[in-house]
Amino acid sequence: MTEQKRSRVLMEVRDLQMHFPVNHGLLSRKHSVLKAVDGVSFSLLAGETFGLVGESGCGKTTVGRTLVRLYKPTAGEILFDGTDIAPLAEREVLPYRRRMQMIFQDPYASLNPRMTVSSIIGEPMRLQGFPEAEIRERVRELISQVGLKSDHLSRYPHEFSGGQRQRIGIARALATRPEFIVCDEPISALDVSIQAQVINMLEELQEKLGITYLFISHDLSMVSHISHRVGVMYLGHLVEMADMRELYTHNLHPYTQALMSAVPIADPDVAAASQRIVLQGDVPAPIDPPPGCPFRSRCRYCTGACAETMPEMREVSPGHFLACHVKG
Numbered sequence: 045m046t047e048q049k050r051s052r053v054l055m056e057v058r059d060l061q062m063h064f065p066v067n068h069g070l071l072s073r074k075h076s077v078l079k080a081v082d083g084v085s086f087s088l089l090a091g092e093t094f095g096l097v098g099e100s101g102c103g104k105t106t107v108g109r110t111l112v113r114l115y116k117p118t119a120g121e122i123l124f125d126g127t128d129i130a131p132l133a134e135r136e137v138l139p140y141r142r143r144m145q146m147i148f149q150d151p152y153a154s155l156n157p158r159m160t161v162s163s164i165i166g167e168p169m170r171l172q173g174f175p176e177a178e179i180r181e182r183v184r185e186l187i188s189q190v191g192l193k194s195d196h197l198s199r200y201p202h203e204f205s206g207g208q209r210q211r212i213g214i215a216r217a218l219a220t221r222p223e224f225i226v227c228d229e230p231i232s233a234l235d236v237s238i239q240a241q242v243i244n245m246l247e248e249l250q251e252k253l254g255i256t257y258l259f260i261s262h263d264l265s266m267v268s269h270i271s272h273r274v275g276v277m278y279l280g281h282l283v284e285m286a287d288m289r290e291l292y293t294h295n296l297h298p299y300t301q302a303l304m305s306a307v308p309i310a311d312p313d314v315a316a317a318s319q320r321i322v323l324q325g326d327v328p329a330p331i332d333p334p335p336g337c338p339f340r341s342r343c344r345y346c347t348g349a350c351a352e353t354m355p356e357m358r359e360v361s362p363g364h365f366l367a368c369h370v371k372g
């Protein structure tokens with residue numbers, strides 16, 4: 045899809061929060077909350093791929109699951125084609141489920157081993173109450189669309205390789221002709237040799253059907269291959285967001301710079317001149333986090349202000365957003 049066509053906002057996420065209560069055991073009176081997502085705002089343009097990147101545990105999957113309303117958010121708005129779906133009850137969400145789907149990381153765990161491929165692919169349509177004849181016809185169309193054969197339909201997931209299973213998962217996600225698909229690390233469990241095939245297929249589907257993707261990965265080089273824009277997450281917050289090219293050339297947040305320094309560079313001269321930034325320690329747990337910048341315990345530019353107030357996202361150049369007191 046051309047740049048010009050990618051201008052309609054399909055989804056606008058405002059100050060999204062997803063908190064989970066923490067259980068300290070039966071005898072404890074302590075109540076804590078785990079702030080998996082804590083005030084995330086961004087928009088998705090129709091037909092684009094928005095990459096969401098960050099270390100394990102930063103909240104990427106939780107954002108994805110909340111956007112397609114597998115979770116009901118603690119607070120915030122999710123405007124999908126103009127309607128706020130965040131506060132809707134389960135029964136009210138159903139019509140929107142048809143328009144939003146998810147592809148999961150683990151093609152081994154995400155397909156029911158007791159269901160045939162045909163039932164798996166048809167399931168989202170069945171939940172929406174489509175007539176059986178229409179489901180059968182659509183399932184046959186989908187299996188060939190993802191490069192498998194119609195005699196695969198009567199088989200069970202264990203008869204397939206990881207790559208084939210992910211194709212089945214993609215066929216299932218496409219069944220109700222969604223406008224938006226969350227791809228949650230869709231290739232990280234696959235052999236390197238078939239990762240490119242799955243990525244190419246996702247790109248071709250987008251080109252043909254105009255689907256919008258939220259593409260989740262902990263690997264920035266992976267995200268850079270497929271995304272038009274990228275958001276960098278840390279500890280439940282978005283810290284930087286820009287067009288992929290802008291993020292590559294003008295990244296500003298110390299966390300983005302650390303992620304970027306780990307991306308392999310093809311040009312040996314540029315590679316020799318660039319320095320790998322190694323972050324010390326792990327991402328802290330997002331339980332009862334102290335005030336201030338979430339990245340400050342690992343940031344080499346940290347100043348007094350960083351411990352006091354949370355840096356707000358601000359637009360440092362057109363379309364480039366940054367949350368940092370010091371940089372930009």
Ligand SMILES: Nc1ncnc2c1ncn2[C@@H]1O[C@H](COP(=O)(O)OP(=O)(O)OP(=O)(O)O)[C@@H](O)[C@H]1O
Binds near residue numbers: 079080099102262329
């Ligand atoms: N259903 C849940 N109940 C309680 N805590 C949860 C739940 N889901 C996620 N968390 C916690 O929320 C935080 C964010 O988890 P999430 O799975 O969204 O991260 P992620 O960025 O997708 O990580 P990964 O790269 O490992 O998949 C983690 O601390 C995780 O333990």
Ligand code: SF4
Binds near residue numbers: 299
């Ligand atoms: S606000 Fe401070 S601690 Fe946070 S990234 Fe910027 S310099 Fe580092």
Ligand SMILES: [Mg+2]
Binds near residue numbers: 104
């Ligand atoms: Mg995840």
